Amino acid sequence: MDTLLDVLVFLAVALLGYFMGQRFPHPGEWIRRWGSRYRAAVVRPPGPWRWWSRLLLVVGALAATALVWPIIQPGDPVADEMLEPAEVAVIVPVVLVFPVAWALLGRSRPYAWRVAIALAACVAGWSLWSVTFASYGTPPNIDDGLRWYLVGTGVIVASATAVESWQRRPRDLLTMRWAAGALVWMIGVAAAFAIPVVGDQQVPPRDTILPLPPAMTVVHEEARCAMPENFGFGSRSCLRRFTVAATDGANVRELARRLGEHLQRTKGWPATWYDSSTAHFPCRRIGWLxxxxxxxxxxxxESTSTVKLELAYYNGRERVVY
Incomplete structure (x- = not known):
């Protein structure tokens, strides 16, 4: 197919030069010379993939990520919704992992160039998708897009490397550059597995509060999702609320102190005490990824002499990117 296209381009240039030459001899001769140079310089025979071509792939892939750079985006009113520079500094190197891997693994043209163009197109597609549809809350979000991009480009590089190496001898493959490319490819696979999965959360578990110590009882319990924004945890969070009362006649301040100590000592919640009955509990992670x-x-x-405990999942990244 590529050979046929090259022949068609050359024939088109030759015919144009011929017809131009019949009417305008000098421009026609220039077009014929340009066609000859094009075939000699661009349509090259198969050969080794040179270092500048490898570098051009990496530079082109980097340029394809320009859409997510904050400096490219306009200011108000979306300046507070863009990817932050620190986020771009982390995400862009991850996006470039598989193009860099192929720049090290590719061996011969024009095959390596075809794969390189496909990878650059994937990078451009990821950038366009991220600035158009990505979010940090409702899937598909920016993590999902990055994960599927890595899976797709990882498969492309692995398949292309296997096809290109099919008829080569093992000693021709085991070079320092090939080993470096394989290492970079494995880093990309690890990155794909490390990206967190952000989905709909379940209702917080009861055992983070219960069972209660003696002299306390739960008089009311409720669980709900899709809360209004004024709850402060985000519209997609789920909440569990307990209303606790004392069974031994203790006042509400004493009850709050007992509950705070129970949560801190028995359930492992870190607490900051402002006074003997007022404790603040910071949010805690539920997993590294x-x-x-x-x-x-x-x-x-105070009006009902009870203490309310509210548990909710919170995603601090739940905001629109663009």
Whole structure:
């Protein structure tokens, strides 16, 4: 197919030069010379993939990520919704992993160039998708897009390397450059597995609070999702609320102190005490690769002499990117 296209281009240039030469001899001669140079310089016979071509792939892939660079985007009113420079500094090198791997693994043209163009197109597609559809909350989000991009380009590089190396001897493959490319490819695979999965969260578990110590009882419990924004945890979070009362007649301040100590000592919640009955509990991570945190809030209700405990999952990254 490529040979046929090259022949068609050459024939088109030759015919154009011929007809131009019949009417305008000098421009026609120039077009014929240009066609000859094109075939000699661009349509090259198969051969080794040179270092400048490898470098051009990496530079082209880097340029294809320009859409996600904050400096390219306009200012207000979307300046606060863009990827931050620190995020771009992390994401862009991850995106370039598989193009760099192929720049090291590719061996011969024009085959290596065809794969390089496909990888650069994938990078451009990821950039366009990220600035158009990506978010940090509702899937598909920016993590999902990055994950599927890595899976696709990783398969392309692995398949292309296998096809190109099919008829080569093992000693021709085991070079320092090939080993470096294989290492970079494995780093890309690890990155694809390390990207967190952000999805709909379940209702927080009851055992983060229960069972309660003696002299306390749960008088009301509720669980709900899709909360209004004024709850402060995000529209996609799920909340579990307990209303706790004392069974021994203790006042609400004493009840709050007992509950705070129970959560801190028995359930492992770190607490900051502002006074003997007022504790603040910071959110805690529920997994290294999970962006959601489990948050706890303790409130005293003086009118009913009860204490309300609210548990909710919170995703601090739940915001629109663009």
């Amino acid at each position: 999970n962006p959601y945190e489990l948050c706890l809030e303790l409130r005293r209700d």
